[in-house]
Amino acid sequence: MTVSLSATDALSGVDRITYRIDGRNWSTYAGPFVLTDGQHLVEYLAADLAGLTEAVRSIAISVDTAPPSSVVAISGQSGANGWFISNVTVVLNATDATSGVASISYKIDTGAWLAYAGPFLLGEGRHHVEYYATDVAGIVETLHTLDVSIDITAPTVVASVSGTLGANGWYVSDVAVSLNGSDATSGLASLSYRVDGLVWTTYSGAFVLTDGRHLVEYFATDFAGLSGPIQSLTVAVDTTPPATVATLTGQAGSNGWFVSNVTVILNATDALSGIANLSYRIDNGSWQAYSAPFLLAEGLHQVDFLAIDLAGNVEVLQSLNVAIDTTPPISSAIVSGTLGSNGWYVSNATISLTAIDATSGIARIVYRIDGGVWTNYSGFFVVSEGTHTIEFFAIDLAGITEGIHSITVDVDTTGPSSNAAL
Known part of the structure; x- marks a missing residue:
């Protein structure tokens, strides 16, 4: 601020002008002088060449050439990667050492300019806040900007399974499990899963489950550091027949x-x-x-x-x-020869043995003559003169032996002999 003083005297003329600033020493005015920022009291008076001095005059001058200065403070729960995971409170504060702050103005995103009246809240999303202060002198500070990223919604994840579905909810082929996550605000950072309570693994693509009943647990994490709830899926796989x-x-x-x-x-x-x-x-x-x-x-x-x-x-x-085979075989004998009287054969007798078994079949026929050695039957045999006992039985392929059969064959091939006594 430049101050100029002037005086007039119609008769003897002006001798000098004297002034002082803020009660300091009086100085003789020699030309315009500069006042710096602040509240000033300038006192001055003129004296003419006749030696007359006027009464002291004064003027109060306020000088403010510096803009105000505003600062911002934000509070909320910090997440990851510069994101907040709660609503954020914004507090604006401005100072001006000289004329004082007249107002603070702000706007959020593409909204209208608002007069700041107190802390305000920012909700979920990416926000661009602009603000500035104006002092009482009308000086406007340079525009400030603030970018605030807020994500208060956890990401979501959906699991899908593919395989051949059998009965009762069981899969009869290996099963591929795919996870698909999304986050509308900060974006999806990772998907994690574990199978049957084992180590958590970062999902990188579909994984395969083989035979067994499996518990798959999974969750998503976004770039703000929010993790969704652990979800679970039971998958039963049986590819092995009984x-x-x-x-x-x-x-x-x-x-x-x-x-x-x-x-x-x-x-x-x-x-x-x-x-x-x-x-x-x-x-x-x-x-x-x-x-x-x-x-x-x-x-x-x-x-x-x-x-x-x-x-x-x-x-x-x-x-x-x-x-x-629970039924024993049945054998029989056929005697052939010249049959005489009273059941006697008058020629050698031929014995033929046969057997039948309807199930397993005949293994062999065994016979003996007159209590002799048991012999495997291989074909007909002949008995000569005498009374003979033929015993025989059959054995089938299952090993069942029938009871012993017995027949008597009487053979007499010699005629009687008579003698006359004189």
Whole structure:
């Protein structure tokens, strides 16, 4: 501020002007002088050449050439990467050492300019705050800006699974698990997961689950440092069909034959989903649900069986051949020769043995003559003169031996001899 003083005197003329600033020493005015910032009191008076002095005059002058200065303070919960994870309170404060602050003005984003009246709140989002102060002298400071990033919403994540779905919620193939996260504000930083309570892993792509019942836990983290809640997904995978074991109980004979009725016991196991049903059929008959051991009687039987687990896996059809013969064979003898009287053969007698067995078949026929050594029958044999006891029996392929048969064959090939006595 430049101050100029002037005086007039119509008669003797002005001799000098004297002034002082803020009560300091009086000075003779020689030309305009400068006042610096502040509240000043300038006193002055003029004297003429006749020696007359006027009364002291004064003027108060306020000088303010410096703009005000404003500062901002923000408060909220800090997150990561410069983000806040709560609403943010903005406090503006301005100072002016000379004329004082007249007002503070601000605007948020592209909104209207507002007169600052007290702290204001910023909600979620990226905000650009501009503000400035004006002092009482009308000086406006340079515009200030402030960028505030706020994210108070946790990210979300969705899990999806792909595989071949079987029964009862089980998958019958390996399962690929994909995670997809999103965050509308700060953006998605990472996805984390773990399987069956093991170590947390950063998700980088779909991962595969094999046989078993699995608990998959997962969550998302955004760039503000917010993590969503841990979510979980149960995935049941069973790619292995069940296995059935058949057990046969009965009296074993020969050549793989049973010589008693046979009890069939089926036992199916499945280590994962468990057994849903076990079915069987006998000799290509109707399929039946297995509920308890069943009995097979005499004959050649084919038992087919398979199990299905709760996941819908079907085991490969299994077959079991069971041979049962509980009936002994039947043998008979045919005697051929010249038959005389009273059951006597008058020629050598030929003995032929035969046997039948409707199930397993004949293994051999054994015979003996007159209590001799037992001999395997290989073809007809001849008995000569005398009374003979023929014993024989048959054995079938199952090892069943019939009871001993016995026949008597009387052979007399010699005529009687008579003598005359004189």
